[in-house]
Amino acid sequence: MSTFDHKLLFSFLFLKDIRVISGNSGAIIRSSRDFKSESTMEKLIATLLIYIGANTGYDVSKVSPPEIRLLSAQEMTDEYYGGSDSTRPESGIDSRIFALYNYEDSQEGIILLLDPRLNDALTAETVDADQTPLDRTKPLDQKWLDNHVFQEQLLHELIHHVQYQTGQVNQFPCAAYSEREAYLLGGKFLRERHATDPLPNRNVLAYMYSRC
Numbered sequence: 001m002s003t004f005d006h007k008l009l010f011s012f013l014f015l016k017d018i019r020v021i022s023g024n025s026g027a028i029i030r031s032s033r034d035f036k037s038e039s040t041m042e043k044l045i046a047t048l049l050i051y052i053g054a055n056t057g058y059d060v061s062k063v064s065p066p067e068i069r070l071l072s073a074q075e076m077t078d079e080y081y082g083g084s085d086s087t088r089p090e091s092g093i094d095s096r097i098f099a100l101y102n103y104e105d106s107q108e109g110i111i112l113l114l115d116p117r118l119n120d121a122l123t124a125e126t127v128d129a130d131q132t133p134l135d136r137t138k139p140l141d142q143k144w145l146d147n148h149v150f151q152e153q154l155l156h157e158l159i160h161h162v163q164y165q166t167g168q169v170n171q172f173p174c175a176a177y178s179e180r181e182a183y184l185l186g187g188k189f190l191r192e193r194h195a196t197d198p199l200p201n202r203n204v205l206a207y208m209y210s211r212c
């Protein structure tokens with residue numbers, strides 16, 4: 001069991017983004033050699049871990065990469081509300097859930113991301129909108145891996161991953177405190193890339209969600 005009460009955990013946008021999650025849905029990106037996207041997704045994870053190491057006091061040299069799963073909005077909603085006391089929105093889909101971190105079902109940690117190809121906010125930005133039906137078993141194109149907003153969603157969960165793997169989370173006054181670092185570093189990351197931050201009130205959220 002975790003030392004933390006999961007009911008009090010973490011927020012991403014308006015929701016906590018770390019909770020106990022079960023289920024095996026989604027396209028799973030593991031370190032299997034036959035998966036074409038592994039080099040690029042793994043490269044992105046490695047790059048973001050180095051970024052975290054360079055911009056925080058964490059030693060990321062011993063942090064192992066987590067498993068990444070890409071899910072639909074429905075699957076993200078199911079993962080989030082499954083076994084939770086929270087009430088689902090009437091539509092059945094909670095469109096505020098972009099990313100989740102699960103640290104209990106796997107020692108390596110699992111990051112669940114809304115598949116960027118199914119994220120309306122991101123697809124609206126892409127000029128060359130693809131009209132062919134989406135095959136979600138296909139690896140992500142480089143254009144998605146290069147998308148700064150998608151990268152920041154992954155970065156946010158990777159910070160939680162580092163906080164857990166280094167044991168730093170046990171030093172925080174409470175579990176929610178870990179959000180401060182995740183939100184603030186994400187904002188810095190986007191500013192440095194001159195990307196529009198989807199959370200213009202990020203600094204307020206960083207303090208609001210990290211209160212113990």
Ligand SMILES: [Zn+2]
Binds near residue numbers: 011012017156160179
């Ligand atoms: Zn978070």
